[in-house]
Amino acid sequence: xxxxxxxxxxxxxxxxxxxxxxxxxxxxxxxxxxxxxxxxxxxxxxxxxxxxxxxxxxxxxxxxxxxxxxxxxxxxxxxxxxxxxxxxxxxxxxxxxxxxxxxxxxxxxxxxxxxxxxxxxxxxxxxxxxxxxxxxxxxxxxxxxxxxxxxxxxxxxxxxx
Amino acid sequence: xxxxxxxxxxxxxxxxxxxxxxxxxxxxxxxxxxxxxxxxxxxxxxxxxxxxxxxxxxxxxxxxxxxxxxxxxxxxxxxxxxxxxxxxxxxxxxxxxxxxxxxxxxxxxxxxxxxxxxxxxxxxxxxxxxxxxxxxxxxxxxxxxxxxxxxxxxxxxxxxx
DNA sequence: ATCATATCGAAAACGATTTTCAATATTTTT
DNA sequence: AAAAATATTGAAAATCGTTTTCGATATGAT
Numbered sequence: 001x002x003x004x005x006x007x008x009x010x011x012x013x014x015x016x017x018x019x020x021x022x023x024x025x026x027x028x029x030x031x032x033x034x035x036x037x038x039x040x041x042x043x044x045x046x047x048x049x050x051x052x053x054x055x056x057x058x059x060x061x062x063x064x065x066x067x068x069x070x071x072x073x074x075x076x077x078x079x080x081x082x083x084x085x086x087x088x089x090x091x092x093x094x095x096x097x098x099x100x101x102x103x104x105x106x107x108x109x110x111x112x113x114x115x116x117x118x119x120x121x122x123x124x125x126x127x128x129x130x131x132x133x134x135x136x137x138x139x140x141x142x143x144x145x146x147x148x149x150x151x152x153x154x155x156x157x158x159x160x161x
Numbered sequence: 162x163x164x165x166x167x168x169x170x171x172x173x174x175x176x177x178x179x180x181x182x183x184x185x186x187x188x189x190x191x192x193x194x195x196x197x198x199x200x201x202x203x204x205x206x207x208x209x210x211x212x213x214x215x216x217x218x219x220x221x222x223x224x225x226x227x228x229x230x231x232x233x234x235x236x237x238x239x240x241x242x243x244x245x246x247x248x249x250x251x252x253x254x255x256x257x258x259x260x261x262x263x264x265x266x267x268x269x270x271x272x273x274x275x276x277x278x279x280x281x282x283x284x285x286x287x288x289x290x291x292x293x294x295x296x297x298x299x300x301x302x303x304x305x306x307x308x309x310x311x312x313x314x315x316x317x318x319x320x321x322x
Numbered sequence: 323a324t325c326a327t328a329t330c331g332a333a334a335a336c337g338a339t340t341t342t343c344a345a346t347a348t349t350t351t352t
Numbered sequence: 353a354a355a356a357a358t359a360t361t362g363a364a365a366a367t368c369g370t371t372t373t374c375g376a377t378a379t380g381a382t
Contacts (some may be wrong), residue, residue: 080223129286139313143311148302152302254339256339
């Protein structure tokens with residue numbers, strides 16, 4: 001079981017885990033051990049920006065943490081609904097999640113269909129276009145996804161066709 | 162080889178089925194009955210622009226045609242690889258196909274996440290942006306997909322939240 | 323403590339798609 | 353026109369990422 005006195009209560013600095021706890025509690029949800037571990041992975045940018053459920057499972061397993069896919073998927077859904085994560089589908093049939101830092105501008109993706117490398121780019125006009133097109137049709141826009149598929153320079157070089 | 166006197170040779174106007182046959186034959190493939198039926202659906206625009214495998218199955222079934230999903234999926238893949246159809250993923254985990262009329266400019270989609278209504282729009286700057294971003298990163302662009310998700314005017318009205 | 327509720331993991335279910343495989347159809351070769 | 357080679361078919365099983373079910377467990381509130 002977890003310790004009674006939260007490890008963060010001894011700090012002065014506002015503690016991110018506590019913020020997440022609050023967010024979850026507001027919805028009657030709990031910041032469990034597993035959910036905390038998942039959040040830690042997203043906050044550690046060295047582990048990648050775009051993580052799939054599989055990636056998370058691998059990360060935690062390699063640290064010796066035992067977690068089930070059901071728990072991972074459930075946590076991801078919750079975190080998306082709370083606005084903590086953003087869900088994107090870079091490869092068909094596979095969802096990726098990224099930390100939804102509110103200060104970070106919305107961005108779009110370039111995907112290499114060979115090696116799977118993902119690069120981001122920002123482009124304000126995309127959002128402008130989206131808004132304009134949505135308005136033209138009396139749509140209320142909720143989100144948009146713009147993805148460019150191609151071959152990265154390395155994969156272009158290694159391809160002989 | 163193919164029939165000696167092609168049924169279209171009596172026409173002056175070039176016959177589309179024969180063009181498809183040619184296209185397929187060039188790859189050692191055959192324009193079978195089932196493939197022809199599928200093509201007919203796409204050419205009849207009153208049946209919708211964006212069709213899923215399920216849609217095609219329903220259309221053919223309602224006409225009394227018997228066809229299996231395996232055949233539909235196989236045909237769709239072939240037609241995409243030949244450039245006859247274009248594949249898009251408007252809803253997660255579900256692919257739609259549209260006739261890839263070469264004279265029609267590339268277009269993008271607005272999807273109502275409530276009722277599923279799909280509207281198209283053209284916007285040349287999307288392609289321009291794609292090319293620019295791809296070049297910036299030494300990507301060779303193969304395709305891009307831009308989709309705006311939101312609520313259509315009707316679904317906005319019927320929603321009380 | 324006790325009760326209500328949230329969460330967990332394992333395993334089964336899902337849904338769209340893909341593959342396998344034996345039977346059938348079409349084309350090409352004789 | 354038969355035989356041989358090849359492509360296509362449908363039914364059923366397999367995939368794959370994801371979701372749900374369910375009984376066991378953990379947490380939070382009274």
